[in-house]
Amino acid sequence: MKKDTSHIILKTEQLSIGYKTKKAKTVIASNINIELQKGQLIGLVGANGIGKSTLLRTLIKVQPALSGSITLNTKDLESTTNLELAKQLSIVLTEPLTSKNLSVYELVALGRHPYTNWVGNLTEEDITIINNALELVNISDLKDRRCYELSDGQLQKVMIARALSQDTDVIVLDEPTTHLDMYHKAYILKLLQKLTKDTGKTILFSSHEIDLAIQLCDTMIVMRENNVVCNEPCHLITEGVFDSLFPKDLIAFDKTSGSFRVT
């Protein structure tokens, strides 16, 4: 399974995640050892409350790890400055935008911030990258629209374009498919898959769409009560990882179709 380490872009060792206050330490998950390969689409799945968002938030340095290490591009995440990180990793979160009174173009252009000068002027190169990002996500026709005029599906595409314009090796998305209908869920995930192929970026997303993720992802991270497994979807199916994902009283995993069925 293990290949040449130069393919590995993000790696965690003995990572323990959770929340720390002055008095108590709440460990949500520990002993996380995952390796993400360059240019792959990686899906993170698990039951509600298992710590998917906490893991993502730790990986993007929004909250500190309790123990263990995270290595991004061979450098320890702790010692990476915010600005260095901004050039290597971009994010799409579930939290709503503070202001939706920006045009799509302006919003996508904000992705260039780590590269622009102190007042944020865009160079020719920046503009090419922004237009390119709009094109990759197929929203060039929306670029003069205001964000409050957009549907949830469109806004999600805009946020992905913004992350693309940040020109990073890794893009992390926290539940990019929530609030979307079945078609758009598939559309967004398919788009992410296409982006990894076209741009060679590594894209990590968390999702509840296990069926879709099994079909589209190169690698999946499955978070369970006791451990976190990271492998190719077909291996995970044969190993029976998905069987133990949820309590067995309502739904069961069907290995032949690769999806969950009501029992």
Added chain:
Amino acid sequence: MICFIVNISLGSVSIPLKSVFGSLFGSIENSTWDIIINNVRLPKAITAILVGSGLGISGLLMQTLFRNPLAGPFVLGISSGASLGVALVILGSGLFGGLFATVLISKWSIVIAASLGSLLVLLAVLAVSSKVRDTMAILIIGLMFGSITAAVVSVLAYFSSAEQLQQYIFWGFGSLSNLSWNELLIFFGIYALGIVLSIRSIKGLNSLLLGDNYAKSLGLNIKQSRIIIILATSLIAGTVTAFAGPIAFIGLAIPHLTRQIFKTSNHKVLLPAVFLFGAIVMLICDSIAQIPGSDYTLPINAITALVGAPVVIWLLVRQRKMMF
């Protein structure tokens, strides 16, 4: 520019427009008029510009920082701090005895008291805000400090004489006049420092439009930019309050007015636009306060709200949508 000239040409002594120009550009026709123009009206017009643009900009900074359209330059307790300082000097002077009181209540002492008061409250807010991570908490802390100082002021007011109370209320009306060139220079110096800090924050402000976490992912040092933004606001709003009194409304309304007109939240557009609008609106309000052709000058604080509030209401009703 037109507003500037109109503002200068209006006042309790009527001076023909031609002489106004003459006086501005150095040819003296009538020495009394010349003194009025150069020492009263010109400083007043400049004060109006500084006050209007300054309050507008600090309101804009606060609204973006706190992600709250209700925020204004005074949410951090700046005006209440200044009020406390002034109240202590004017209302508290009774407690120190008569002779001392007359020395205390000079104009400079009021300016200094207002500055010290707002600085003190601001430092308290800053100290607390460096401990909390949530930007919303700072907003509430600022409002709480405001309540505390307001309470202290009302206790002081309860124990003071009618004359002292009147004097305090007059300060509360706000005033753009009575600033000498020297005072204006100090005013401008501190104001300029605040504006420079605001301009430096444009990029950070734009990324804050996405939310704190996104801004951080774009490489912004949230804590540092938050302190710079608060510092800029307090420098500007603090000096404005110290020299012109607690002028309400402008700081809250101008950013909304500008957003409605320009239909954007991009600070590269908003900052200069707010600067301009603030200055223009303040000049217009001051011209109205003079009541052209009469000897009376109305309190500027009343005029800004009387003129401005209907405009903002009208804009919001017409567009049916709050831009933020």
